[in-house]
Amino acid sequence: MAVPTAVLAVAALALLVWLGAHAVRYLVAGKQLRPVLRVAWRIKYTWRRTARRVGLAQTERIHSPWWSNRPPGTVVTRELIPAVTVAAERWGVRVDASTVGRLGVEEFTQAAGHLADVWRVPLVRVAQVRSGLVQIRALLHDPLTQPATWTDPTEAGSDPAVWVAGVDADGQPVTIRSAGVSGVVVAGLAGYGKTSFLNARFCQLAPSPVVQFVLIDGKGGPDYDDLFTRAWLSAKDDPEQVRDHLARVRELMAARQHAIRAVLGVKNVWHVGPSASWPLVVVVIDEAHTFLNETKGTDAQSKRLDALARETARLVEELIRKGRNVGIQVVLATQKATGDAIPTKIRDNCQVAVSFAQRTSEAATAVLGSDITAAPDEHPRRLQDPAYVGVASMVAQGRPGFTLVRTPYVPDATADAIATATAHLVRDPLHLLTTGEAVADAAPR
Ligand SMILES: Nc1ncnc2c1ncn2[C@@H]1O[C@H](COP(=O)(O)OP(=O)(O)O)[C@@H](O)[C@H]1O
Ligand SMILES: [Mg+2]
Numbered sequence: 001m002a003v004p005t006a007v008l009a010v011a012a013l014a015l016l017v018w019l020g021a022h023a024v025r026y027l028v029a030g031k032q033l034r035p036v037l038r039v040a041w042r043i044k045y046t047w048r049r050t051a052r053r054v055g056l057a058q059t060e061r062i063h064s065p066w067w068s069n070r071p072p073g074t075v076v077t078r079e080l081i082p083a084v085t086v087a088a089e090r091w092g093v094r095v096d097a098s099t100v101g102r103l104g105v106e107e108f109t110q111a112a113g114h115l116a117d118v119w120r121v122p123l124v125r126v127a128q129v130r131s132g133l134v135q136i137r138a139l140l141h142d143p144l145t146q147p148a149t150w151t152d153p154t155e156a157g158s159d160p161a162v163w164v165a166g167v168d169a170d171g172q173p174v175t176i177r178s179a180g181v182s183g184v185v186v187a188g189l190a191g192y193g194k195t196s197f198l199n200a201r202f203c204q205l206a207p208s209p210v211v212q213f214v215l216i217d218g219k220g221g222p223d224y225d226d227l228f229t230r231a232w233l234s235a236k237d238d239p240e241q242v243r244d245h246l247a248r249v250r251e252l253m254a255a256r257q258h259a260i261r262a263v264l265g266v267k268n269v270w271h272v273g274p275s276a277s278w279p280l281v282v283v284v285i286d287e288a289h290t291f292l293n294e295t296k297g298t299d300a301q302s303k304r305l306d307a308l309a310r311e312t313a314r315l316v317e318e319l320i321r322k323g324r325n326v327g328i329q330v331v332l333a334t335q336k337a338t339g340d341a342i343p344t345k346i347r348d349n350c351q352v353a354v355s356f357a358q359r360t361s362e363a364a365t366a367v368l369g370s371d372i373t374a375a376p377d378e379h380p381r382r383l384q385d386p387a388y389v390g391v392a393s394m395v396a397q398g399r400p401g402f403t404l405v406r407t408p409y410v411p412d413a414t415a416d417a418i419a420t421a422t423a424h425l426v427r428d429p430l431h432l433l434t435t436g437e438a439v440a441d442a443a444p445r
Pocket of ligand 1: 148188390410
C-alpha cells in the first residue's frame, strides 16, 4: 500500500507543479499575450485529436514487435501523427511540426483552413522551414493589417544602397536590394498604395546629397506637385517632355560610362558608393504605361504618339539595361505589368519587382515571375481587401521566396515638408560631371 500512495503523491505534486507553472505563466503574461497562450494550450493539448480530424494522421500496417505478447508475425495497424512543438509569440502561435510519411507541407497547407476553424483563429499559414520540418503559424491578428505611418529613417534609412520597404508579418523590418539595381517595377491595382510606396522611398532618400531625382507622373494629377521642388527634372503627362527628360538622362549615362574609370577609378559606382558629385539618379515614372503603351491608332495624332511611346520605351529599356554600373535607377509604377502595358523587354530586365494587390494570376506572374504561383500565401491576389492597402508581395534581401510587406503610409504634408527642406540639394548631375566637380570630389577616395 505504501508504494502506490507515494506514487500518487508524486503524481499529484507533479500535476500541481505543472498547473502552477501554467498559472504563473498566464498571470505574468501581458494582456496581449494571454489570448495567445490560451490558443497555444488549446492547440497543444488537443493536437492528436485535431490532427486526426483534419486528415493529418496516417496509419500503417506493421508486424507486431518481438516484445509484444501477440503471436509472432501478427500484422497490426499503427497511427502516425506529426509531432509538434508549440510556442506562443506576439502575433499568435507557432507550431513546428515534424513531417511523417506522406504528411508534408502540401498536406498541412491543404488543412490550413480547417486548422483555423478548429483553433478558432482568423488565419493559419504554413511554410516549410527545412526538410522534415513544417512551420504552422496560427495568427491571432495579422500584423500586416495594422496600418503604419512613415517615420524618420534610422541611419540605414538614408543609405541609398538600402531600401527599407516596411515590416513583415512579424513586424520585422524588410529591405529590398538597391545597390547595383537599375530597374524596379512596382505594380498593383489602383488605390492600393503604389504612389505612397514611392513617396516613402523619396522621403528616405531626399535628405541625402548623394541622390538626385527625375520625377515623372503619368497620372498628371497633383500627386507629385510638392516633390518636384527636390527633382533635377520633373514632368507630368506630357509625353514629349518625358521623352526629352529621358533623353537627357541617357546623355548623362553615356557621359558617365565614358568617364567612370577616370573619375571614380572603378567600373561600377556601387563599389565606392554614390557621392554628392556622382549621385545616384533615381528616375521615378509613375503610371508608366501612360508613356509606353502604343494605341495603334491610324490617324496622324495616334501615329505621332505611338512613335513617341516607342522612343520612350527604347530610352527606358536602355537606361535599365546599361545604367546599373553608373548609378542610374529607374523605378516604374504601373497598374498593369502585363506585356500590353509595359514592354516585356523593359520589365524582364528589372532586378526588383514589387506587387501590391492584383486581380489575376497573369498580372501577378507578369510582375513577380512564375514562382509566385507556388507561394499562395504571398500571392498578390490575396491582397484584394481594403485591409491590405499598403501591403505588397516582393522578393526581399536575404530572405527566401516572397515576403508580404506592410509599407508605411506617407502623409502628403510629410513628403511636402521633406521636399521643401531638401530642395537646396538639387544639382544637375550632368553639370557636376562636365565641370569636373566630380573629379575634385572623388579624388580623396
Ligand atoms: N501604406 C499605406 N498604408 C495605409 N494606407 C495607404 C497606404 N498607401 C496608400 N494608402 C491609402 O490608399 C490611397 C491610395 O494610395 P496610392 O498610393 O495613391 O495608390 P496607387 O498609387 O496604387 O493608386 C491613399 O490615398 C491612402 O489613403
Ligand atoms: Mg498612384
